[in-house]
Amino acid sequence: MSSTHLWIILPAAVGILLLVFRMSPRATFLIAIGASVFLVWAAWQLPIDVVLTLGPVSLEIAPSLVLFGRNFTLDSFDKPLLTFIYVMQTLWLFGTVIVRPNRLFIPLSFIMVSLFVAALAVDPFLYAALIIGMVILISVPLFAPPGKVPTAGVMRFLTFQALAVPFVLFTGWLLTGVEASPGNVNLALRSGVLLALGFTFILGLFPLHSWIPMLAEDAHPYVFGFLISFLPSIATLFGLSFLDRYVWLRDNAFVYELLLVAGSLAVLLAGLWAAGQRHLGRIFAYGAMVVIGTNLQAIGLAGGESVQAFFALLLPNTLAMWIWAVVLGTFWSLTKGQHDLDEVKSIFRSHPFFFSVMVLSIFAIAGLPLLSSFPAHLAVWSGLAQFSSWAAIASLTGSLGLLATGARLLFVFFTQRGAQATKNFGDEVATSKIEILDIKNPINWAFLGIAVVSFVGFGLLSRFFLGAVPALAAMYPQLFP
Amino acid sequence: MEGALGLVIVILTAITAIAVLVGRDWRSVIAALGLQYLWAFLLTTSSWPLELAAVKLVSGWMAAAILGFTILSVPQQPSLGSQTWQGSGAFRSISAGLIILVVLGAAPRLAGWNPAIGESQAAASLLLLGIGLLQIGFSSSYFRTVIGILTFFSGFEILYAAVEASILVVGLLAVVNLGIALIGTYLILAPGMEPRS
Numbered sequence: 281m282s283s284t285h286l287w288i289i290l291p292a293a294v295g296i297l298l299l300v301f302r303m304s305p306r307a308t309f310l311i312a313i314g315a316s317v318f319l320v321w322a323a324w325q326l327p328i329d330v331v332l333t334l335g336p337v338s339l340e341i342a343p344s345l346v347l348f349g350r351n352f353t354l355d356s357f358d359k360p361l362l363t364f365i366y367v368m369q370t371l372w373l374f375g376t377v378i379v380r381p382n383r384l385f386i387p388l389s390f391i392m393v394s395l396f397v398a399a400l401a402v403d404p405f406l407y408a409a410l411i412i413g414m415v416i417l418i419s420v421p422l423f424a425p426p427g428k429v430p431t432a433g434v435m436r437f438l439t440f441q442a443l444a445v446p447f448v449l450f451t452g453w454l455l456t457g458v459e460a461s462p463g464n465v466n467l468a469l470r471s472g473v474l475l476a477l478g479f480t481f482i483l484g485l486f487p488l489h490s491w492i493p494m495l496a497e498d499a500h501p502y503v504f505g506f507l508i509s510f511l512p513s514i515a516t517l518f519g520l521s522f523l524d525r526y527v528w529l530r531d532n533a534f535v536y537e538l539l540l541v542a543g544s545l546a547v548l549l550a551g552l553w554a555a556g557q558r559h560l561g562r563i564f565a566y567g568a569m570v571v572i573g574t575n576l577q578a579i580g581l582a583g584g585e586s587v588q589a590f591f592a593l594l595l596p597n598t599l600a601m602w603i604w605a606v607v608l609g610t611f612w613s614l615t616k617g618q619h620d621l622d623e624v625k626s627i628f629r630s631h632p633f634f635f636s637v638m639v640l641s642i643f644a645i646a647g648l649p650l651l652s653s654f655p656a657h658l659a660v661w662s663g664l665a666q667f668s669s670w671a672a673i674a675s676l677t678g679s680l681g682l683l684a685t686g687a688r689l690l691f692v693f694f695t696q697r698g699a700q701a702t703k704n705f706g707d708e709v710a711t712s713k714i715e716i717l718d719i720k721n722p723i724n725w726a727f728l729g730i731a732v733v734s735f736v737g738f739g740l741l742s743r744f745f746l747g748a749v750p751a752l753a754a755m756y757p758q759l760f761p
Numbered sequence: 762m763e764g765a766l767g768l769v770i771v772i773l774t775a776i777t778a779i780a781v782l783v784g785r786d787w788r789s790v791i792a793a794l795g796l797q798y799l800w801a802f803l804l805t806t807s808s809w810p811l812e813l814a815a816v817k818l819v820s821g822w823m824a825a826a827i828l829g830f831t832i833l834s835v836p837q838q839p840s841l842g843s844q845t846w847q848g849s850g851a852f853r854s855i856s857a858g859l860i861i862l863v864v865l866g867a868a869p870r871l872a873g874w875n876p877a878i879g880e881s882q883a884a885a886s887l888l889l890l891g892i893g894l895l896q897i898g899f900s901s902s903y904f905r906t907v908i909g910i911l912t913f914f915s916g917f918e919i920l921y922a923a924v925e926a927s928i929l930v931v932g933l934l935a936v937v938n939l940g941i942a943l944i945g946t947y948l949i950l951a952p953g954m955e956p957r958s
Contacts, residue, residue, distance in 0.1 A: 348929035410933040417940035421947060427956030430948045435906055439897055442910045442941065446890075446917035453924045457875070467874075 283328050283354035284345035287362055288398045291319060295390030305383065309376060312386045316370040323362035328355055351403040360751040361517075362397065364595065369393045371602050371730070372506050377723050379502045379609030382425050389506055392418055396514045405521045406452030409445050412482065412515065416441040422503045423495060433494030440481050440491050447478030455526055462528050475522065476538060482515045483572050486545050493553075496565035501612050501619070504561070505605025508568040509598055516575050520587065523579075524756040539580030540667070544674040546573025551646075551678030554685045558621040563685055564608055567645050570682055571597045574647075574660060577675060581663040584753070584760040589659045591752040595745070596652035596738040597645060603731045604641035607634045610718075621692060628693045631718040635693060637731040639686045644735055646682035652738030655746065767804075767881030774800040774885040778892040779857045781908060782899075783850045791829040794908060795822055797889070801915050804882050808922040813931055817918060820935035824911055824942035831946040832904065835953070853899065860891035871920075878923040889916025907945030914938060 294315045298308050326332075332339045343355040354362065372389060395415045399408035420438055424430035454471035458464060479485070484492045496504050523530045550569035557563045574597070578589040611619070611627050611634075618624060628635045640651065647657030657679075664672035718724050738745045753760040777800065780793035798821030805814040868884035893913030900906050918934055 348927075348932060350927065350929040407927075407930060407933065410930065410937060413937050414933070414940060417937070417944050420944045421951075424948055424951050425956065426951055426954035429952045430903065432901070434948070435901075435903060438944065439906060439910060443913065445937065446914065446921070449921060449925075449930075450917070453921070454874075470874075 281339070282342040282345040282352075283358075284347075284352040284398075284401060286322055286326075286341060287319060287354055287366075288352065288394050288401065290394075291315065291390050291397075292394035295387045295392075295394065297387075298390065299384070299387035302383075305380075308383075308386050309373065312390060313370065313373045315390070316366055316373055319366040320363060320370055323359055323366055328359065350407065352398060352401040353403050354397070354401045357755050357757075358400070360748050361400070361755060364748070364752070365393060365397060368509070368598055368602065371599075375502065375602065375606045375609070375727070378606055378721075378727055380613065381500050381502045381609060382422060384421055384425070385503060385506075388418055388422055392506075393510070396510055399514060400517060404452070405518065405525065406449060408518045408521075409448035409452075409478070412511070412518070413442065413445040415511070419507055422507075423499045431494070431498040433491060433496075433498055436491040437495050440484070440488060444478050444481030447474050447481065451475040451478060455522070455529070458528060459526060468528065472535070472538075476542075479515065479519055480542070483512050483576075484569065485542050485572070485576075486549055489546070489550075489569060492569055493562045493565040496561040496568075497559060497619075499561070500609065501561055501564060502605050502609035505564065505568075505601055505608070508565070509601040509605070512568070512572045512575070513594060513598065516572075516579070516590070520579065520590075520756055520759065524758045527758075530758060533582075536580045536582040537668075539576050540664070540671045543573045543576030543578075543580055544664075544668075544671040544678075546570070547577065547678035548573075548674040548681075549678070551681030553681075555681040555688070557685070560608055560611065560619040560621065560624055563642075564604060566685075567604065567642060567682060568601065570645055570678055571601065573678070574657070574675070577664060577671065578656070578660050580671075581660065581667065585659070585663070587753040587756055587760045588749050589656055589663070591749045592656035592659065592742075592746050593653055594752075595749070596656065596734065599734040599738075600641040600644045600652060603637050603727075603734070604645075606727060607631075607638040607641070610634055621689075625692050625696050628689075629696070630716065632693075632716060633728055634718045634724075635689075637728060637735075639689055640731070640735050642682060642686035642689070644739075646679040646686065648683065650736075650739045652735050654739055655742040767879065770800050770803050771881050771884045771888070774804075775861060775888055778888055778912065779854065781912060782857055782892050782896055783853045785850070787829075787832050787904070790905075790908060791825050791832075794828075794911065795825045797912065797915060798822055798825065800885065801889070801919050804885050804919050805922045807879060807882070808877065809926055809931075813926065813928070814922070816931050816935050817922075820938045821911075821915065824938050827939070827942040827946055828904065828907065831949055835949060853895070856895050856899075857892060860888065860895065863891065864888045875924060878920065882919050882923055886916045886920040889913065889919070891916075903945055903948040907941060907948075910941050911938065914941070 294312065298312060326341060328341045329343050330340065344351050344353045369389065373386060376386060392415050395411050399411040402408055402411060416438065420434060423434045451471050451474040454467060454474065458468045458471055480488050492508065529535055547570050550566040550573060554563050554566035557566065574593055575590055578593055579586050581589060611624055614627050615624055644651040644653050647654055661672055661675060664675055774797065777793045777797040781790055781797060784790040784793060798818055801821065802814055802818035805817055864884050864887045868880055868887055871883040871887065872878050872880045889912050893909050893916060896909030896912060897906055900909065
């Protein structure tokens with residue numbers, strides 16, 4: 281057995297089986313969460329490329345599998361990332377108990393995650409672009425469920441992501457040429473431009489970002505959250521492979537400047553746009569863009585610390601995105617798809633705990649002190665201040681915009697007259713006395729517990745919670761020697 | 762595939778690509794798309810072995826057939842209506858003409874990037890990339906946007922075939938092509954499907 285069988289083929293098979301054999305939602309959930317927990321355990325505990333002897337049975341997980349003449353490799357350096365990916369997948373599956381998204385979500389999310397892992401495992405790594413393209417195609421039915429007219433956002437998402445694939449693939453070939461003749465400036469310039477364009481499409485960077493808010497406006501927030509949490513993270517890891525693989529790219533100061541510009545612009549614009557939004561879905565989208573931008577800023581700092589800063593941001597921000605998505609998904613169900621602030625605010629009073637963790641997610645992503653991503657934000661801001669003061673100002677302004685968004689939500693929460701407003705949705709809360717509904721369910725307690733531990737844990741006990749960061753950064757030995 | 766034969770195929774590619782762009786009837790659009798894949802296949806044979814290039818042809822034709830049968834099965838074809846068909850045929854033809862002008866200038870330079878890329882391959886590839894982008898930009902219907910994406914991919918594949926001949930890539934590109942067609946089908950049919958809880 282190889283690691284590919286275990287962490288790519290097995291989850292894909294589980295996803296396909298759950299898709300083909302329609303079971304009850306409970307059975308689907310139990311099988312999926314069981315498989316996911318097993319994969320987390322396997323990634324955490326099982327050694328790769330070591331013979332394990334269990335009585336008469338000996339087992340070895342080979343690191344590579346050859347498929348059509350190409351390798352899919354997951355070695356022991358990838359184990360921390362595999363653990364993280366499947367922990368997140370487990371949390372996304374757990375969230376379905378609270379949110380109850382489309383029935384396709386559980387099987388398709390499994391297939392998508394297995395393909396994301398395949399994208400990280402394929403060698404040559406350039407083919408990851410094609411695998412990510414396949415993930416995009418698989419995700420479309422989640423955004424355009426049967427019986428509903430697909431929105432313009434879905435079409436734009438599909439188009440932009442499809443256009444990214446050729447750019448990245450062709451760049452791969454050009455980069456090989458640059459490596460062979462490093463003095464060829466024209467070739468380096470061409471490949472750089474195409475690569476930048478490809479990643480601008482995939483990551484939804486300005487000015488090709490429009491699909492993110494458009495998609496978030498109409499899609500189920502939990503489904504959107506899953507995609508916007510995984511896709512840019514995996515694409516950024518894929519991008520790091522370029523830096524790790526090509527010396528001339530890694531040693532080129534202009535590349536890092538470009539990353540800083542793109543990241544800072546994303547943070548600045550997304551933060552400011554979020555501050556002016558009244559649609560919760562679009563605020564979520566701009567929050568995701570801030571995350572993407574901050575990740576790029578971290579990498580743009582260059583050097584081993586930059587990779588560490590990226591992973592230190594990745595862990596808490598991914599959790600914050602999940603928490604935000606769960607809350608928005610719950611509100612979405614209660615308001616039957618309405619996400620305008622005027623329509624949704626009535627829900628806030630009856631769900632104060634959910635509302636609180638949503639605001640904390642926004643504050644955490646903005647980098648508020650004591651919250652989860654503050655230590656990593658501090659490292660990024662310190663680095664930015666040393667290298668480029670304008671980038672630091674742009675980043676702080678974007679974060680302030682997001683903080684203002686959270687503050688505005690708090691203002692709405694404290695100023696609205698709850699009893700009057702709750703008449704719109706749910707007879708159960710349309711009484712003179714507001715009933716707190718979000719702590720009635722023990723599952724919600726578990727969710728709130730995870731949220732509080734993640735916010736406070738990463739923020740106050742960052743040494744413990746971010747202990748895995750060096751192991752994650754070791755995946756890129758050239759960048760993080 | 763250079764010389765007169767290459768030139769003929771590039772001209773045929775231009776004709777079919779413009780037919781895809783300006784065609785109002787979905788049958789003519791699908792037929793032109795099918796022919797476009799044939800020309801792309803012929804251009805690819807100079808870089809890839811025949812059996813490998815045939816994968817591209819078969820997957821392309823399957824994609825066209827999937828879209829064609831889908832439109833056939835839809836009682837009304839709202840995605841092809843004149844409301845979503847923005848711009849007149851003349852405007853589209855002029856835009857295609859501009860693309861051809863750009864291709865005439867850019868193809869020899871692109872061919873100079875690598876000896877493996879022939880001028881006819883570069884020209885046909887750039888033409889399809891350009892027309893595909895025009896198609897995506899002009900249309901708001903799922904059918905035409907998907908046709909645009911497939912055309913764009915077709916152009917890219919001609920160029921990529923000259924520099925990469927991995928079986929895995931051929932297979933993945935075929936899967937992506939078919940996937941795009943299937944997703945296009947799904948997007949056309951989804952509004953009429955029974956909702957699932």
